[in-house]
Amino acid sequence: MKNRKKKNVMQTRAYALSETVLAIATVPDGDDSEDPYAPYGMLSIYDHSATTSLRWSQKEFRFHIQCIRTFTNTKRPTLESYFVILSSEGDVFHLDPDGHFKEKISKAGIGTIDSIGYGRVNRISKIGDTLYVCGNNGQIYNRVNDWELIETKILNDPLEERKLHDTAPSTLSPEFMDWITNILYNGPRNVYLNDMSGIDKDFIYLCGEEPPGTRPVLCLWDGTTLHEPECGITEGALTGIYIESPESVWVCGREGVLLHGNAQTGFTRIDARTRNNLFHMITPYRGKLVLPASVSPGGLYEFDPKTGAFGHFDPPLPRLSSRDDPDSIEGGPFFAQACGDVLWVVGTKDTFRFDGTTWERIKHPDMP
Numbered sequence: 001m002k003n004r005k006k007k008n009v010m011q012t013r014a015y016a017l018s019e020t021v022l023a024i025a026t027v028p029d030g031d032d033s034e035d036p037y038a039p040y041g042m043l044s045i046y047d048h049s050a051t052t053s054l055r056w057s058q059k060e061f062r063f064h065i066q067c068i069r070t071f072t073n074t075k076r077p078t079l080e081s082y083f084v085i086l087s088s089e090g091d092v093f094h095l096d097p098d099g100h101f102k103e104k105i106s107k108a109g110i111g112t113i114d115s116i117g118y119g120r121v122n123r124i125s126k127i128g129d130t131l132y133v134c135g136n137n138g139q140i141y142n143r144v145n146d147w148e149l150i151e152t153k154i155l156n157d158p159l160e161e162r163k164l165h166d167t168a169p170s171t172l173s174p175e176f177m178d179w180i181t182n183i184l185y186n187g188p189r190n191v192y193l194n195d196m197s198g199i200d201k202d203f204i205y206l207c208g209e210e211p212p213g214t215r216p217v218l219c220l221w222d223g224t225t226l227h228e229p230e231c232g233i234t235e236g237a238l239t240g241i242y243i244e245s246p247e248s249v250w251v252c253g254r255e256g257v258l259l260h261g262n263a264q265t266g267f268t269r270i271d272a273r274t275r276n277n278l279f280h281m282i283t284p285y286r287g288k289l290v291l292p293a294s295v296s297p298g299g300l301y302e303f304d305p306k307t308g309a310f311g312h313f314d315p316p317l318p319r320l321s322s323r324d325d326p327d328s329i330e331g332g333p334f335f336a337q338a339c340g341d342v343l344w345v346v347g348t349k350d351t352f353r354f355d356g357t358t359w360e361r362i363k364h365p366d367m368p
Helices: 159-165 175-184
Strands: 011-015 023-029 039-045 058-060 065-071 084-089 093-095 099-106 122-129 130-135 140-143 147-149 190-198 204-210 215-221 236-245 247-253 258-262 266-269 283-285 290-291 299-303 310-314 334-337 342-346 352-353 359-361
Touching: 011 334, 011 342, 023 342, 023 352, 039 065, 039 084, 065 122, 084 122, 099 140, 122 190, 130 190, 130 204, 140 159, 190 215, 204 236, 204 247, 215 236, 236 283, 236 334, 283 334
Parallel strands: 190 236
Antiparallel strands: 011 023, 023 039, 039 058, 065 084, 084 093, 093 099, 122 130, 130 140, 140 147, 190 204, 204 215, 236 247, 247 258, 258 266, 283 290, 290 299, 299 310, 334 342, 342 352, 352 359
């Protein structure tokens, strides 16, 4: 990559294609910062196997990069996987080696011409041979021939919600508080789906949160019906899912939540000293579960399902650049993914690659 002026950027999303290739999304930070959902994002792709001068390539997007994943199109002559980018407004960009192309999930988002107010989307996942997307207000889509909603059971239809609010009594009437209470507990739901993972089209878990307060949401899609099994806790937000098998499903969340079980027999909260960590995701590595946490106090953790041991990853993650600032509230990484013997870990200012023995710090080309 040619020499270029260093920028003040923050890393926000990441995903690995292999043991050697990692994609990272960045946005302006500090004095250059914008609205977190501003229609701009830079995707940087790092190739550890390339010569030093050719390890980084970059592509600019005129949308907010919400999620990065990989996809293998079985209709292509070769089964080469490539990155797929999801914007919060429902843009889906395929970095297909045979030719990049973009799709749009109709009606998703809040600021596009075709949006009807369903809200932003949060996660794109490849399950089987199909891409799925979930998001705010209970949106769940898949892409077979085109993007379409597969379930409306927990979907908050903004048109129906507007009709309901048109029936609101006067704020001065004695019926108003009863109307408000009824809307909160019996009206349209406002489910935020943060993650989804599945074995095939008939076995997909989704997780998230729902007001009033913060109620955890856990769903299972069986190909026909959306079920909401008990998740074992009554408060909290669920953020990540790892499916070890149909009988062994792991779910993490805010406030140090780590759950294990399945929809049939129920879920149990793991009794580990997780403190108040915000666990973003779960990735299996060397027989343990690795969890990156960004706040309270944050760090890189591992849980051994065989022994129940929980603690910081060993060997410890190197010191984060943000920790060099005594006023920083950055507590740790937001991303960890295992690919074979390699573990990738990403924070807002740091990228690390662990080869099974040694940590390597990887410097982003746009950081000073």
